[in-house]
Structures are given as structure tokens and as C-alpha cells.
Amino acid sequence: MDSILVTGNGPLSGTIPIAGAKNACLTLMPATLLSDEPLTLTNAPRLSDIRTMTELLSSLGAEVQSLQGGQVLTMSSHDLTSQRADYDIVRKMRASILVLGPLLARFGQAQVSLPGGCAIGARPVDLHLKALEAMGAELDLRDGYVHAKAPGGLKGGVVEFPFVSVGATENALMAATLAKGTTVLKYAAREPEIVDLASCLRKMGAQIDGDGTDTITIQGVDRLHGATHPVVTDRIELGTYMLAPAICGGEVECLGGRIDLVGAFCEKLDAAGISVEETPTGLKVARKNGRIRAVDVTTEPYPGFPTDLQAQFMALMCTADGTSVLEETIFENRFMHAPELIRMGANIDVHGGHATVTGVERLKGAPVMATDLRASVSLILAGLAAEGETIVNRVYHLDRGYERVEEKLRNVGARIERVTGQ
Ligand code: EPZ
Numbered sequence: 001m002d003s004i005l006v007t008g009n010g011p012l013s014g015t016i017p018i019a020g021a022k023n024a025c026l027t028l029m030p031a032t033l034l035s036d037e038p039l040t041l042t043n044a045p046r047l048s049d050i051r052t053m054t055e056l057l058s059s060l061g062a063e064v065q066s067l068q069g070g071q072v073l074t075m076s077s078h079d080l081t082s083q084r085a086d087y088d089i090v091r092k093m094r095a096s097i098l099v100l101g102p103l104l105a106r107f108g109q110a111q112v113s114l115p116g117g118c119a120i121g122a123r124p125v126d127l128h129l130k131a132l133e134a135m136g137a138e139l140d141l142r143d144g145y146v147h148a149k150a151p152g153g154l155k156g157g158v159v160e161f162p163f164v165s166v167g168a169t170e171n172a173l174m175a176a177t178l179a180k181g182t183t184v185l186k187y188a189a190r191e192p193e194i195v196d197l198a199s200c201l202r203k204m205g206a207q208i209d210g211d212g213t214d215t216i217t218i219q220g221v222d223r224l225h226g227a228t229h230p231v232v233t234d235r236i237e238l239g240t241y242m243l244a245p246a247i248c249g250g251e252v253e254c255l256g257g258r259i260d261l262v263g264a265f266c267e268k269l270d271a272a273g274i275s276v277e278e279t280p281t282g283l284k285v286a287r288k289n290g291r292i293r294a295v296d297v298t299t300e301p302y303p304g305f306p307t308d309l310q311a312q313f314m315a316l317m318c319t320a321d322g323t324s325v326l327e328e329t330i331f332e333n334r335f336m337h338a339p340e341l342i343r344m345g346a347n348i349d350v351h352g353g354h355a356t357v358t359g360v361e362r363l364k365g366a367p368v369m370a371t372d373l374r375a376s377v378s379l380i381l382a383g384l385a386a387e388g389e390t391i392v393n394r395v396y397h398l399d400r401g402y403e404r405v406e407e408k409l410r411n412v413g414a415r416i417e418r419v420t421g422q
């Protein structure tokens with residue numbers, strides 16, 4: 001397994017290109033199953049999760065061509081050979097469940113393995129299933145698979161989510177595009193990745209209104225045609241790299257960054273003493289003079305502070321002046337980076353869904369363990385300004401969501417390298 005070596009160095013300066021959004025691409029790719037015509041995605045990120053989704057679609061008989069080093073994906077499900085998503089692929093990535101809605105909508109049947117939970121929580125899919133049942137799907141859970149049928153096709157219905165679920169909203173939205181009649185999704189997720197999916201589906205001929213609000217209305221159509229669509233900028237990668245100059249000092253421009261994607265996050269950066277300036281090519285981030293100020297954060301569905309940036313923001317708070325309380329309301333076990341940061345000298349108390357961080361002058365490099373995607377990168381951020389060397393192990397987690405992280409950070413002055421493991 002590979003490791004990443006980071007040695008605390010001085011302030012950073014330069015530019016970091018931000019890639020297309022992993023979490024948009026992972027729902028845009030299954031959308032190809034809704035049409036027998038080709039769907040092409042540009043600005044696709046080059047990540048192991050994208051390769052896993054490619055493997056899953058190919059196992060169904062879809063053709064997926066990866067061009068321009070993986071930045072362009074041309075997919076066709078004209079000659080699908082199976083509607084069964086096997087456990088051996090689904091277990092690798094929870095987002096695999098997003099093939100269920102499209103398969104059911106287009107073919108009237110699907111067998112999809114239930115995804116396991118993961119390090120950050122049980123992550124059930126009951127809301128996905130309830131939404132499809134509200135559109136007339138007949139679901140039978142057995143042998144660890146969802147056996148889904150919609151003999152006469154899906155029918156429009158009203159789906160009332162009890163709480164916000166990004167994935168369930170995406171599954172229901174895709175399924176509803178081919179359902180007979182009108183579907184209304186209430187208490188729908190409002191994330192930019194939902195808006196990006198809706199925009200792509202409209203290019204394919206879908207009739208969708210209200211995406212980006214908590215109520216989405218879809219008028220089903222008989223078929224969808226092909227399209228070409230650029231994957232939206234990754235707001236989580238953006239926020240992650242904005243924290244690099246915040247933690248190390250200096251000034252970095254995140255190319256392709258859009259302030260509308262990270263509104264709540266930028267409010268907290270401003271309160272902590274970080275300046276963010278919009279430029280014609282992205283977002284320029286610098287630490288204002290003086291020490292970082294401690295800031296409280298509560299994670300919420302969009303447009304609130306993203307849970308996917310909580311671990312990274314905690315790394316910033318570890319050397320802030322004062323005490324900050326980070327409340328995680330989305331997942332039940334998303335503080336696994338805390339014990340690793342404590343190994344680096346951080347002062348953190350975790351109680352249930354709250355982490356209280358009391359800033360220290362400086363962290364000290366140490367060998368640490370990555371446990372999930374966002375925890376991995378928070379340890380790298382902490383290592384950028386720590387005294388001495390930090391070795392982050394199990395970086396396969398990292399490669400799921402960050403392309404060439406050591407190259408992007410080295411290009412702005414970080415002392416960081418990847419050590420290929422056994
Ligand atoms: C998406 O996961 C993202 N993944 C996650 O990013 C992100 O953290 C999450 O949304 C919240 O923003 C992708 O888009 C591939 P949810 P998703 O359904 O859709 C519970 C990353 O680091 N829930 O909004 O799985 C669930 O357990 C990843 O890139 C149910 O109980 O998240 C969680 O506690 C991590 N039943 C909460 O709802 C369900 O049927 C929110 O989950 C579905 C979800």
C-alpha cells in the first residue's frame with residue numbers, strides 16, 4: 001500500500017487546478033443507462049471511484065470509452081446484456097446503488113446488490129427504495145440484493161423524503177424521467193451535483209423543474225436521447241485545496257473555483273481570518289495577517305457547511321487561536337481523523353456528534369493512518385504545516401477522490417511525495 005510523506009514547509013504560492021466533481025460524475029455516469037444513445041461527459045475527474053463505476057457499467061454490457069487521459073468519458077448502453085449489479089463490484093463503492101433507478105426506469109427490472117456500510121456510517125439505502133416504491137416499483141430484498149420490478153413501467157408519484165438524502169434524490173430523479181406521468185420529489189437534496197445531474201438529463205430530453213430547491217417536479221417522457229455534458233467543478237476538492245494556504249500561509253489560486261459552490265464554507269474561512277478573492281480564473285486564497293481564529297461549525301445539507309469538508313476544516317482548527325466546536329449532523333461516525341490528529345499533538349475531545357478542538361501553536365509530524373477519503377486528506381493538510389515529517393498510510397482511500405494530490409501540492413511549494421508500498 002502506498003504512503004504519502006509530508007514535511008512541514010513554509011508558506012505556499014502558485015495555482016492548483018480543480019477537477020470535475022467526483023460526486024457529480026458518479027451520478028452522471030449511471031444516467032447513460034436511461035438512453036440507448038451515447039452520453040459523453042467532459043471535465044471528468046481521473047479517480048479510482050470513476051474507474052469502479054466504469055467497471056460496473058461495463059459489467060452490465062455498457063460501452064465506456066475513456067479518452068484524453070480519462071477526462072472525457074463516452075458511454076453507450078445501447079446493447080446492455082444484464083440488469084444485475086454484482087456484489088463484488090458494488091461492495092467497493094456505495095454509489096453503485098445509483099444504477100438501480102435508471103435500470104428500473106428503462107428496463108422495468110433490476111437486481112442490484114445492497115452496498116455495505118463504510119467507515120463513516122451504516123449508510124442504508126431505505127430512502128432510495130421507498131422513493132422507487134412511490135413510483136410503483138415492486139421491491140424484494142433477498143440474498144443481499146434488491147430485486148426490483150416495474151412490469152408496466154414506473155408511474156409518476158409523490159416522494160416525500162423524511163430528511164435530505166443526496167443519493168436517494170439522484171436515484172429518484174433519474175427514475176422519474178422515464179416514469180409515466182408526473183413525479184414530485186419533496187424535501188429533495190439541493191446540492192450542486194443534483195443541479196448538474198438535472199442539467200445533463202434536460203440535455204437528454206428530460207422535463208425537470210425545481211432542481212436546486214427542495215421540491216423537484218419531473219414530467220416523464222417516453223425516451224431520452226444522447227448528449228454531451230461537462231462535469232461541474234468539484235466543490236469538495238476546491239474547499240480542500242483552499243485550506244492549504246489557510247493552514248500553511250502564503251497565497252494560492254484554485255483554478256476553476258467558483259464562490260457559489262462554497263458559500264457557507266467561505267463564510268467560515270472569513271471568520272477564521274482567511275481571505276478569498278474571486279479572480280477571472282478561479283478563487284485566490286490567502287491567510288490574513290495573524291493567527292487563525294477558532295470558529296464553530298455545524299455540518300448541514302447544501303447550502304449549509306458540507307460534511308465532506310468537516311475533517312479538512314478540523315485540521316485548520318488544530319492550530320487556531322482558541323477553541324472551536326465542530327458538530328457533525330450527517331454521518332454517525334465521521335471523526336476518525338481526530339485520533340490521528342491527536343497523534344500529531346492536536347487537542348481534540350470527541351463526544352458523540354461533537355468535536356471540541358483547542359488550538360495549539362504547532363502540530364508535530366507523526367506516522368498516521370488514513371481511514372476514509374476525507375480523513376486522509378485532512379491528515380495531509382495537517383502535515384503541510386506540522387514540524388517534521390508526517391507519514392500518511394493507506395492512501396488508497398485518498399486516490400478515490402483526489403487526483404495527483406502530491407503533484408498538485410508540490411507545485412505550490414509543499415514538501416510532499418508518494419512512497420510506493422508493498
Ligand atoms: C453523498 O453520499 C456523497 N457521495 C457523500 O460524499 C456525501 O458525504 C453525502 O452525499 C452527503 O452530502 C456521493 O455523492 C457519491 P446521503 P450519500 O444519502 O448520497 C442517511 C465523499 O466523501 N441515509 O445524503 O450516500 C445516510 O446514512 C462522500 O465524497 C439513510 O439513512 O449521502 C447519511 O447519514 C462521503 N437512508 C444521511 O442519510 C438512505 O436511504 C445522508 O446521506 C440514504 C441515506
